[in-house]
Amino acid sequence: MGERLEDVRRLFFNWEVMTATFPELLREGLPNTLMVSFGAISIGIVFGMLVALMGISHRWYLKVPAKVYIDIFRGLPAVLTIVLVGLGLPAAGIRPWGREARIAAAVALGAIATAYIAEIFRAGIQSIDKGQMEASRSVGMTYLQAMWLVIIPQAVRRVFPPLTNEAIAIIKDSSLIFVIGLSIGQRDLFRVGQNIAQQSGNYSAVTAAALYYLAITIPLTYLVNWLDTRLREGPKEALPADDLPATAEPGR
Amino acid sequence: MSAPADPSPAGAVRPRVALKGLSKRFGTLEVLNGVDLEIVPGEVVCVLGPSGSGKSTMLRCINLLETPTGGVVEVDGVDITARETNIDDVRTRVGMVFQHFNLFPHMTALGNVTVALRRVKRMKRDEAERIGRERLAEVGLADKADARPAQLSGGQQQRVAIARALAMDPEVMLFDEVTSALDPELVKDVLDVMRGLAAGGMTMVVVTHEMGFAREVADRVVFMDAGALVEEGTPEEIFGHARSPRLRDFLDKVL
Numbered sequence: 478m479g480e481r482l483e484d485v486r487r488l489f490f491n492w493e494v495m496t497a498t499f500p501e502l503l504r505e506g507l508p509n510t511l512m513v514s515f516g517a518i519s520i521g522i523v524f525g526m527l528v529a530l531m532g533i534s535h536r537w538y539l540k541v542p543a544k545v546y547i548d549i550f551r552g553l554p555a556v557l558t559i560v561l562v563g564l565g566l567p568a569a570g571i572r573p574w575g576r577e578a579r580i581a582a583a584v585a586l587g588a589i590a591t592a593y594i595a596e597i598f599r600a601g602i603q604s605i606d607k608g609q610m611e612a613s614r615s616v617g618m619t620y621l622q623a624m625w626l627v628i629i630p631q632a633v634r635r636v637f638p639p640l641t642n643e644a645i646a647i648i649k650d651s652s653l654i655f656v657i658g659l660s661i662g663q664r665d666l667f668r669v670g671q672n673i674a675q676q677s678g679n680y681s682a683v684t685a686a687a688l689y690y691l692a693i694t695i696p697l698t699y700l701v702n703w704l705d706t707r708l709r710e711g712p713k714e715a716l717p718a719d720d721l722p723a724t725a726e727p728g729r
Numbered sequence: 730m731s732a733p734a735d736p737s738p739a740g741a742v743r744p745r746v747a748l749k750g751l752s753k754r755f756g757t758l759e760v761l762n763g764v765d766l767e768i769v770p771g772e773v774v775c776v777l778g779p780s781g782s783g784k785s786t787m788l789r790c791i792n793l794l795e796t797p798t799g800g801v802v803e804v805d806g807v808d809i810t811a812r813e814t815n816i817d818d819v820r821t822r823v824g825m826v827f828q829h830f831n832l833f834p835h836m837t838a839l840g841n842v843t844v845a846l847r848r849v850k851r852m853k854r855d856e857a858e859r860i861g862r863e864r865l866a867e868v869g870l871a872d873k874a875d876a877r878p879a880q881l882s883g884g885q886q887q888r889v890a891i892a893r894a895l896a897m898d899p900e901v902m903l904f905d906e907v908t909s910a911l912d913p914e915l916v917k918d919v920l921d922v923m924r925g926l927a928a929g930g931m932t933m934v935v936v937t938h939e940m941g942f943a944r945e946v947a948d949r950v951v952f953m954d955a956g957a958l959v960e961e962g963t964p965e966e967i968f969g970h971a972r973s974p975r976l977r978d979f980l981d982k983v984l
């Protein structure tokens with residue numbers, strides 16, 4: 478038993494291998510993971526909003542494509558989408574983003590993120606009391622003005638926790654982009670760790686990568702919890718509704 | 730109480746709002762069946778009726794928050810249900826105040842009152858804010874311009890909502906049970922604002938359970954039941970000499 482434990486320690490928690498891996502992870506893996514994830518989240522937010530607005534439309538030719546898109550990209554395994562979008566489309570000559578593998582990876586992850594974020598935005602928009610839309614329309618705003626000026630600004634606050642959750646999911650899923658084939662310099666945290674593990678025959682390099690992921694995802698998880706409670710209970714300094722100076726308004 | 734109105738060629742007063750055979754169905758549910766009602770400029774019409782009789786639906790047809798399934802709604806002689814009518818434009822001329830205020834919680838009181846001036850009427854910020862502050866002063870809330878709805882009492886919120894509608898300089902104001910959600914002690918401030926509007930010659934359609942208000946302020950009271958106008962008349966006629974059994978029944982319950 479003791480021998481086994483020692484094996485585990487040596488294979489997974491070899492401090493020398495880990496410290497030797499940290500700089501490379503920091504130099505190459507971390508920036509690439511963050512870039513690809515950030516790109517995917519940005520794509521997801523922009524197109525997710527578009528798909529969400531299409532999805533709540535009463536026009537079938539907007540609504541149906543949105544629903545189909547969401548169903549497909551939420552229904553497929555991430556790795557499959559990454560292969561199809563990140564590898565398949567470029568192979569078919571469809572690569573408006575050029576030949577850069579990291580951009581293909583961000584687009585593929587962004588396509589997935591779009592589906593999930595669209596659902597988050599849809600739920601957020603539909604959680605706003607319909608009296609808000611009616612009041613907006615009754616003073617002459619168009620539907621899109623009401624959305625933009627009244628509904629979405631309120632929805633955005635409510636979707637912050639699930640959106641942060643989605644960001645966590647994307648950061649984790651970004652470890653799958655190695656299937657596209659990443660050359661030196663393009664590799665993400667996982668790929669850097671895995672390559673070193675293969676060379677050294679010691680998994681501690683992957684463990685080192687794991688620590689980087691946790692250093693990002695765990696704080697984000699706590700941020701979600703904090704945002705959640707704050708949104709549920711209102712900010713701490715919330716005051717009774719009577720005769721407050723306007724400056725006491727929290728949060729802005 | 731009625732303000733003088735521009736006479737039409739025929740010598741009669743052209744109605745500001747005219748409902749002609751207005752019908753509304755939700756699926757198979759017939760909510761309005763052929764309502765005829767004309768409201769002349771400066772007139773204050775109070776609408777009474779039991780719950781579910783179609784009062785809100787009728788009001789919401791006047792600014793097309795509900796689309797009529799039959800009949801015509803005219804504002805200043807223009808059929809607003811016609812395809813070619815720009816409904817956003819009509820809505821700037823028809824103000825509406827809701828039971829639950831529906832203020833925009835992420836804006837200040839002034840922001841609520843000015844957002845449509847700026848974005849719909851395309852006014853400069855200075856001008857919009859000047860008008861906004863005037864309207865807030867009219868409803869007694871000059872000092873609350875920078876407050877958020879959450880910092881205001883229900884009565885104050887409802888008065889901001891009135892100011893928001895007034896800011897568009899509407900030709901008619903629709904009020905749908907605007908005091909029903911308020912604590913009793915806050916009702917008076919809101920009704921006082923509405924009294925002031927009526928005295929100033931505003932054309933108003935007021936769905937209300939406040940019989941005292943209807944009796945005192947209305948030029949005309951209409952009683953609705955089951956999607957139809959059952960009886961109409963002056964407050965004295967309606968409250969003192971109700972003819973239909975359904976109205977007498979209703980008044981027995983609420984008075």
Ligand SMILES: Nc1ncnc2c1ncn2[C@@H]1O[C@H](COP(=O)(O)OP(=O)(O)OP(=O)(O)O)[C@@H](O)[C@H]1O
Nearest residue numbers: 755758760778779780781782783784785786787906
């Ligand atoms: N969007 C809708 N879909 C289906 N039915 C509706 C809808 N809006 C109203 N109704 C129905 O229409 C009828 C009339 O409703 P309305 O709100 O106009 O009544 P009301 O006279 O304003 O009642 P209250 O005094 O309770 O406000 C009710 O039976 C209601 O359930």
Ligand SMILES: [Mg+2]
Nearest residue numbers: 784785786906
């Ligand atoms: Mg009603």
